[in-house]
Amino acid sequence: MTPHEIHCQYFSQEDLLGAGCLDIRMAMDAAADAIKAYEAGDVLFPEKIVQIFNDETQERINCLPATFKQEKICGVKWVSVFPPNPSRYGVQNLSAVIILSEIEHGFPIAFMEGTLCSNVRVGAMGALAARHLAKQDAETIGFIGAGEQAKMHLIAMKTAVPSLTQCRVAAKEPAEEELFLKEMGPILPDIEMTGTRSNLQAAIKGADIIVTATSAQAPLLKADWMKAGAFYSHVGGWEDEYAVAKQCDKIVCDDWETVKHRTQTLSRMYKDGELTDADIHGNLSEMLSGKKPGRERDDERIYFNAVGLSYTDVAIAIAMHRRAQEAGMGQDLKIQHEMIFEHAHLRDWVRL
Ligand SMILES: NC(=O)c1ccc[n+]([C@@H]2O[C@H](COP(=O)([O-])OP(=O)(O)OC[C@H]3O[C@@H](n4cnc5c(N)ncnc54)[C@H](O)[C@@H]3O)[C@@H](O)[C@H]2O)c1
CATH class of the missing domain: 3.40.50.720 (NAD(P)-binding Rossmann-like Domain)
Structure with a gap:
């Protein structure tokens, strides 16, 4: 391990499922705690970024970030919604990935499949509402x-x-x-x-x-x-x-x-x-x-x-990440071995 190596963990949907992350109760608790944290001013919640590629079909990719200041984790959901997908191609409408970073150095800690988290969040919010309503x-x-x-x-x-x-x-x-x-x-x-x-x-x-x-x-x-x-x-x-x-x-x-x-x-x-x-x-x-x-x-x-609040997605992703780590799931992803100019052979790689 060099001093400047950066690693994060990769979790596929199957890693998350195998770790027991399809757990609506866990997601309801994470979402409810996130809502409390937001009310207490502990959450950074910027506007989501929307890119629509087809006004008629609403095919789009959205970027939804949020930060939990107490937990010192910043996350983002990168989510595609392509409504014609099922009828046109026989594939799913919604797909997503999630990145979590720590905010001490700002380095990524997890790269996760995000469709599971996103769909579980929609369900968990409905479930929280149903519990009260x-x-x-x-x-x-x-x-x-x-x-x-x-x-x-x-x-x-x-x-x-x-x-x-x-x-x-x-x-x-x-x-x-x-x-x-x-x-x-x-x-x-x-x-x-x-x-x-x-x-x-x-x-x-x-x-x-x-x-x-x-x-x-x-x-x-x-x-x-x-x-x-x-x-x-x-x-x-x-x-x-x-x-x-x-x-x-x-x-x-x-x-x-x-x-x-x-x-x-x-x-x-x-x-x-x-x-x-x-x-x-x-x-x-x-x-x-x-x-x-x-x-x-x-x-x-x-x-x-519910229109979807990105901090509830990120909160559920953090809970899933924790559970998947505890279950020993995931793969190590080496993001960098050393800093750019530390590479001994950089002279051979640089294109001038
Ligand atoms: N509120 C949120 O936070 C949130 C989050 C994710 C997705 N969504 C939305 O939820 C919706 C469903 O998403 P999905 O991933 O389940 O999509 P999907 O493509 O898997 O399912 C869509 C369903 O809509 C049905 N449908 C379409 N037109 C219909 C009609 N005229 N009559 C009856 N049924 C009809 C289809 O038969 C299909 O079963 C989408 O609009 C999506 O944008 C909302």
């Missing part, structure tokens, strides 16, 4: 969308609300529903799962918990289908008619100030003058701290929308 004896969950976020959300909701025993799912193509049932059935054998052959109403009507996680940009979910007492976790962009939010007793966001400048249904409503600050019950952090109540009555309809 869903009926705790909920039995039925209905999905519009059967993709990667929907699958993770099912595991997350079952973690937050263990009484769930029925799941109905509607996707654009019945084949996607079949795949959802095939993949999720063995993981959650005590939930009876049904595909509705793209009948959205059949998936949602009467459900205690509703999840929309689609790549559509259309008002798919109708207000009439949402029964009194239902909790709705909105994951995608524009996927419900305005009347859904309007009829809800409470609307909760991960961060309303961030949500209102984006492109989801609530953001559209705000821009169209159909929703004001006064219509928002609060941010999830206020329910976590007890500043505002969560669910107060069995018949409340409650709407939750």
Whole structure:
């Protein structure tokens, strides 16, 4: 080991899975602690950088950084969202990598597959919300969308609300529903799962918990289908008619100030003058701290929308990194052997 060697560890998705990082409870704790740290001023949280390559399809790569000052770790999620991928190429929509650095020398400590962390974060935030906002004896969950976020959300909701025993799912193509049932059935054998052959109403009507996680940009979910007492976790962009939010007793966001400048249904409503600050019950952090109540009555309809806060991704990545290290997973990556001008043969390598 030379004095100026820099090493970091590389963790593949399989390393993380093998170490037990698909753990929604761990992610919920990490996200809740991160929210507390943010409130205490211990988190640097710059604006995310967005590069959109196709306005119509919204194919994009985003860069989401955050720093935990107490833990002395800075991280960034580099995430691609390519909605046409599944239908066009048969590959996933979202993919991500994460870099973690220490902030004593500023050197990288981990380079990780990030799709797992990102999808677990979406689920964990939904689960934290469900813990405060869903009926705790909920039995039925209905999905519009059967993709990667929907699958993770099912595991997350079952973690937050263990009484769930029925799941109905509607996707654009019945084949996607079949795949959802095939993949999720063995993981959650005590939930009876049904595909509705793209009948959205059949998936949602009467459900205690509703999840929309689609790549559509259309008002798919109708207000009439949402029964009194239902909790709705909105994951995608524009996927419900305005009347859904309007009829809800409470609307909760991960961060309303961030949500209102984006492109989801609530953001559209705000821009169209159909929703004001006064219509928002609060941010999830206020329910976590007890500043505002969560669910107060069995018949409340409650709407939750998380836009994604990069510090929760980085916090979950830190928790995953720790667990994967403890499990002895990962590979050493040598970033440099020595500093540039220390290389004895630099004269042979330099191009003048
Ligand atoms: N809120 C967040 O923090 C967050 C984070 C990651 C992804 N997302 C968003 O979640 C959404 C889903 O992502 P994914 O990774 O699961 O994508 P995916 O491509 O794996 O799944 C998309 C699903 O949408 C369904 N769908 C599309 N059009 C439909 C229609 N007209 N009717 C019914 N179903 C339809 C498809 O059938 C598919 O099952 C995307 O919009 C993505 O941008 C949100």
